[in-house]
Amino acid sequence: MEIRKISDNVWEIPREGEMKVPAVIYASARLLEAVKRDMTLMQARNVACLPGILRKSYTMPDAHQGYGFPIGGVAAFDLDEGIISPGGVGYDINCGVRLLGSNFTEKDIEGKRRELLAEIFKEVPAGVGKGGVTKLNRNVLKDILAEGASWAVGNGYGTPEDLERTEEQGRMRDADASGVSERALERGIPQLGTLGAGNHFLEIQKVTDIFDRETAETFGVHSKGQILVMIHCGSRGLGHQVATDYIEMMTDKCGIQGLPDRELVNAPFRSPLGQRYYRAMCAAVNYAFANRQMIAHWVREVFARVLGTSEGMRQVYDVCHNVAKVETHVIDGEERRVCIHRKGATRSFGPGRREIPAAYRDVGQPVIIPGSMGTASFLLAGTPGAEDLSFSSTAHGAGRVMSRHEAMRRFRGEKIRDDLSRQGVELKFTSWRGVAEEAAAAYKDVDEVVRVSHEIGLSRLVAKVAPVGVMKG
């Protein structure tokens, strides 16, 4: 496969064979070496062959191989000629990140850190097979699928301002729960309000660097040492089941002939099945928004109990990084509605977009990029330039470079905990093996991912944070 260097951080696989458009890879030379070792580039090329794809098949700096589409893949499709694909969204629909601000400093929580984390660990169910504390019936679940985070706010979890500061205001209005199977509902009922396991986490963080003071202040980040809380999780078993169900249905209805990978299965966006998937996916997106809304509320309750107040714990923002949406983008100078897939990629709208909360409209959308366990995370802002570069998309995290199996063999959970403890990071978890699997060394260097995203202009750096307390599922 030919890979052409366009500039220092931009590479292109030129159009050839079945490709309808070229594939563009945003990566430093070092990050490119990592993606060459797995199937990422072939997967980006495969996406470029799908019907109705517009402009280019994009790959973000944190890309690694996924199923069908690469993780870190961005592709927009024409609404009439194009497709929608569960493999372009990912199994964990609306896996995403929420960031809460606070008026607390590192000093304020000194001596209370362990207690805070222990209390959060009690309030927020986490780990494999861990059920929620919320009693749900099928009808309530259907309301949640229709209303997302606004259901949660309506039921006492958080404030209306949280909704303003959430992508899609915490609710995709195209959701239709009737396309969500019984199996998916059954998996969703016990898991609402739970963090889950795998790479999902909840962190108490402190601000270590501010790169753009004005934007940071607009986002509610005002000083070094300020305490923030980051929540990373998704739609749990419900979202996975929606993906599984529609991959099956599309395989049956649309076939897999000519697809190099069965996970690329898709349906025309306008077809009944394409629309059914889109609406069921929106319902799963809403479940995940409600999930993070509830967890954020419990975190505030713990802070209020332990520190006397949770005032000032305003939400910075909540982003989804596994999703398909209908958005307006400029293609060849013309505004068009397209179906954009972001799989392991974060929306990065620049200033002026009406989808951004009014308070942020002058500076661009907050972009939250979590690091791996125990490493830094970043707050960035969307850029005007990202529109042309990537349909306003940027990286979503560090991206794995090592298998869970290898990480488990190479690292010991106990050692990781001790190392983190020496760095001043408190760790609470449910499984030693889970800790080893999520070792920072199993991931790409998030600093490099963010630096490259910033240099290319996919998003711009605002602030850097470091964990002081980590809770792992």
Next chain:
Amino acid sequence: MEKYHILEHTADGKFQAFGATLEEAFGNAALAVASLMWDWRKVEANISYPVGVEGHDLKQLLVRFLGEIIFLFETKSFILGSIEELKISARTGRLGLRARFLGDSVSDRYELHGGVKAVTYHDMKIEKKAGRGYVIQAVVDM
């Protein structure tokens, strides 16, 4: 014969399962999936669930069969220890699988060490090797 072998995969769980017969390979694939979440060897056979799935082809049959392990775990807190009476049949272009899952409920006695959330078609292979029986390869989302 080795029942299964866990392989390297960047993000998730990948394995190969073996069997003299297709049925045996399917059963061992189920144990491979269980091994990514708990130690199935330690699970007592206190509960049983009948399992029945259908598929257009072997791959779909496998995805649906292994999906039952995840579904029973998440909705019934059931952890799989062994499989009995596994039968695969073909009838007018449709494949069917019936089996009995034996295992126990989640409790403090069992350590859970990973969550398998979906079975994918990615890099999936179901092959008959001359003289070596069947080899199944699959990747699961964790």
